[in-house]
Amino acid sequence: MTNHTNSIASASSVELSTIQPIPHAARHGKPRDLFTIWFGSNIMLLTVITGALAVSVFHLSFLWATLAVLIGNLAGGLFMALHSAQGPQLGVPQMVQTRGQFGSYGSVLVVALVVIMYIGFLASNLVLGGQALHAINRSISANSGIIASAVLSLIATAFGYNLIHAYTRVMSWISGIVLALTFGWIIFIHGLPADFINRNGFNIGGFLGAISIAALWQLAYAPYVSDYSRYMPKDISEKSVFWYSYFGCVLGSFFPMILGIIVAICVVDGDIIAGIVHMTGSLAFVVIVVFALGIAATNAMNLYCGVLCTLTLGQTFFPKWSPLSGARIFTAIVTILIEIALAIYGQDNFLVNYTNFILMLLYVLVPWTAINLVDYYLLAHGSYDVASFFRRDGGIYGYYNLRAIFCYLLGIAVEVPFMSTAIYTGPAATALGGADISWIVGLAVVSPIYYLISRTQSVAQPSV
Template sequence: MTTRKTKNAATIELSTIQQISLHERHGKARDLFTIWFGANIMLLTVVTGALAVTVFGLPFFHALVALIAGNLIGGVFMALHSAQGPQLGVPQMVQTRGQFGSYGSLLVVLLVVVMYLGFFASNLVLGGQALHGLYAPVTTNQGILMVGVLGVVATVFGYRLTHAYTRVMSYLSGAVLLLAYIWTLFVHGLPADFLLKNQATVPGVLGTISIAALWQLAYAPYVSDYSRYMPADTGARAAFWASYWGCCLGSILPMILGVVIGLSVTQGDVVAGLIEMTGSIGVFVVAVFSFGIAATNAMNLYCGTLSALTVGQTLVPKWSPRAVSRLLMAGMLFAISLTLALLGQHDFMVNYTNFILLLLYVLVPWTAINLVDYYLVAHGTYNVASFFRRDGGIYGYVNWTAVNCYILGILVQIPFMSTALYTGPVAKAMNGADISWLVGLTVVSPIYYFAYRRSGHQRQLACAAANASLVNQGGVR
């Protein structure tokens, strides 16, 4: 029977990338709803929603449909990853060794660390600018530092404190979001030409869908980090739906607010527009949403730290990093993100848009390979002990099938890419429409499945034998 422990949220988490044993498991599926709902109601989500009308130039209803569609599509992949946590009890990037091999996984893990640094830096900039807007004597640089320190503190305490923080923010941020809608729509009011602004374009619609889908896909590399402590009997279905609706609703609602703000202000400053349109409660609204940034930043830094520790443990398999290692690594990653934030704050919107579009191209083939392998090849069964061996155990040093499919997944997207840095020939022919992520998913998923079906069967036989041996020796997965 699974033991559900209850501890204070301020208890420092001792584990890092190790498999969570059954007696340490705790929590319920509803905790996955609150962590993703609470973590998404923040300023960066509002700003991302505003991109639909400020960058992609869509009118209100087209922006609304595109954002909802993108989130609902991307949320499927995010939630499928979340459902893996209770089954395996390890961080997502450790589990990636089961597809790519011990050294082969480093290709993806290092890219994911870069992703965390980018999101952490983006949140630092936005949080610093918001604090400066709320209280002018606090400079943007000082605000960046303050928001960053909060993230480091939460990372030090780890899993429980982050869950508790986002649980509180689910209620607080949710109530404030509702209040912001009421004030914006009925007290301040919308401009007379609100529904007449902008013109719908195919590139704009596809670009907005892509941005919203990526918002969800960006959680894929670490979503199971926050479900790995869940009891093994939580169930994949319960974990899926709690994560799906928590993340989708928590993203869609503030993104729509961003659309409203973006169409209502003339200067394009979404944070300033939010303060203006919420009047006397504007300071309170932005303050609460800024606390939401701190919660999400803690999650980015926490998971970035686990991924960086995964790299270290791959190179030094005998090393089993614990809480002190997490603290030291978090400090190093914070220093890098702080530097990025201080240097890139003046071109924030341009840098942020380019960053998340580039992320799309490297995340899509990985998520396709991981999900096909987990659900269609391995059927959720892995030999976790092999994840922590230098030679990869039954998964080997490098799974060239996965690595080659991953590289192929990036290459096939190039003609369909549409960014400020590069636009592929097919995207140009489609007037800038970006469907690269759809192409990547469509190509990689079947190729990986058929290429690995036979060897995957052989691997499963080896996995069953290894797991049976572990049980006979008295081990508990």
């Protein structure tokens, strides 16, 4: 048994399972593995760009921007880590578990939206990977860089869970050291402008907008964070899983975002990558290459989980199908080809497209996370009939859970007046000076309503 487990745990072996429940004999890993996977995967260029939005889009000063992204990460990380703690208990991907709240067919809309989320983040990361490689070596075109980043992500996805964990474990050390060197170089060698602290200022709309962007960064992991804890032993401490995931993701996100804020305040034309290259001097090559490798690690995670979601959609309509590694690899190849095309043709308007994308994503993720967490922790208390997840009729959960679907749509509806984007700004957001607090409203409305209308119908079932 030990040899078998060690074989499964080997990063050089191809993972055979996809969306199936992980058997007890195959369970392995420690909570600290969750710190490195979330710390190492977040130190990359897209995190830096996201932090820079607090300045380039929301026009905040360094102190206000830093406070905003700190609050956003601390708040959003709570939801991310609560989802992570579900993995060892159920041993299935997060989107498979969603059938326990929405029913077999009722979950299809949510899973499809999450697939779209992966597509957006994958394409965004590929664009940055290509631009980064082009920035340090002009002989490498941005398109070639996009393809190179895609190939690295595809290889890690093909091998699966253990290689991705190993990759991010190594990147935690490499990226962490390089990030610290980058801060040191910019502050003590390149230097900051004399009026650095006084540049920009405060506006309530921008402050709340920056909080929302940082919170969404954490919330965006919620649909797949437990995918990377599902192999861990069922009797592992849920508190340890929570805290290692929380601090890994919050710290790994917060510091790169601070780098983005610093660079965005200093640059004139808003080109963050060019600004990093200029401000790090002879260290630039190492910084960009390491951050680009970080992109490949994160994209491998996005691709891996996007493929699991796609397989989940397929298995919903063909319940006797049990996809294994071959299906994962084939689906990953098809997906990455689509991503390459999207990245190449969408890179010219990257920043505008990315900002709009993550704001719209916020609106559809918040109601789902509220329903999932209330159901798991307050209604089912972590006990589900896992076998029902894989039945066409949803087993004890049925085809549709109309209560969950109602609350999900209600959540989106109540967010509309509080939305503030370049496409649409609701009346409540306008009255608040452009501040977007829709995610707070969505959580505050959906959580108690779903609990109240579901508690009399909730019957805890033993997880299998």
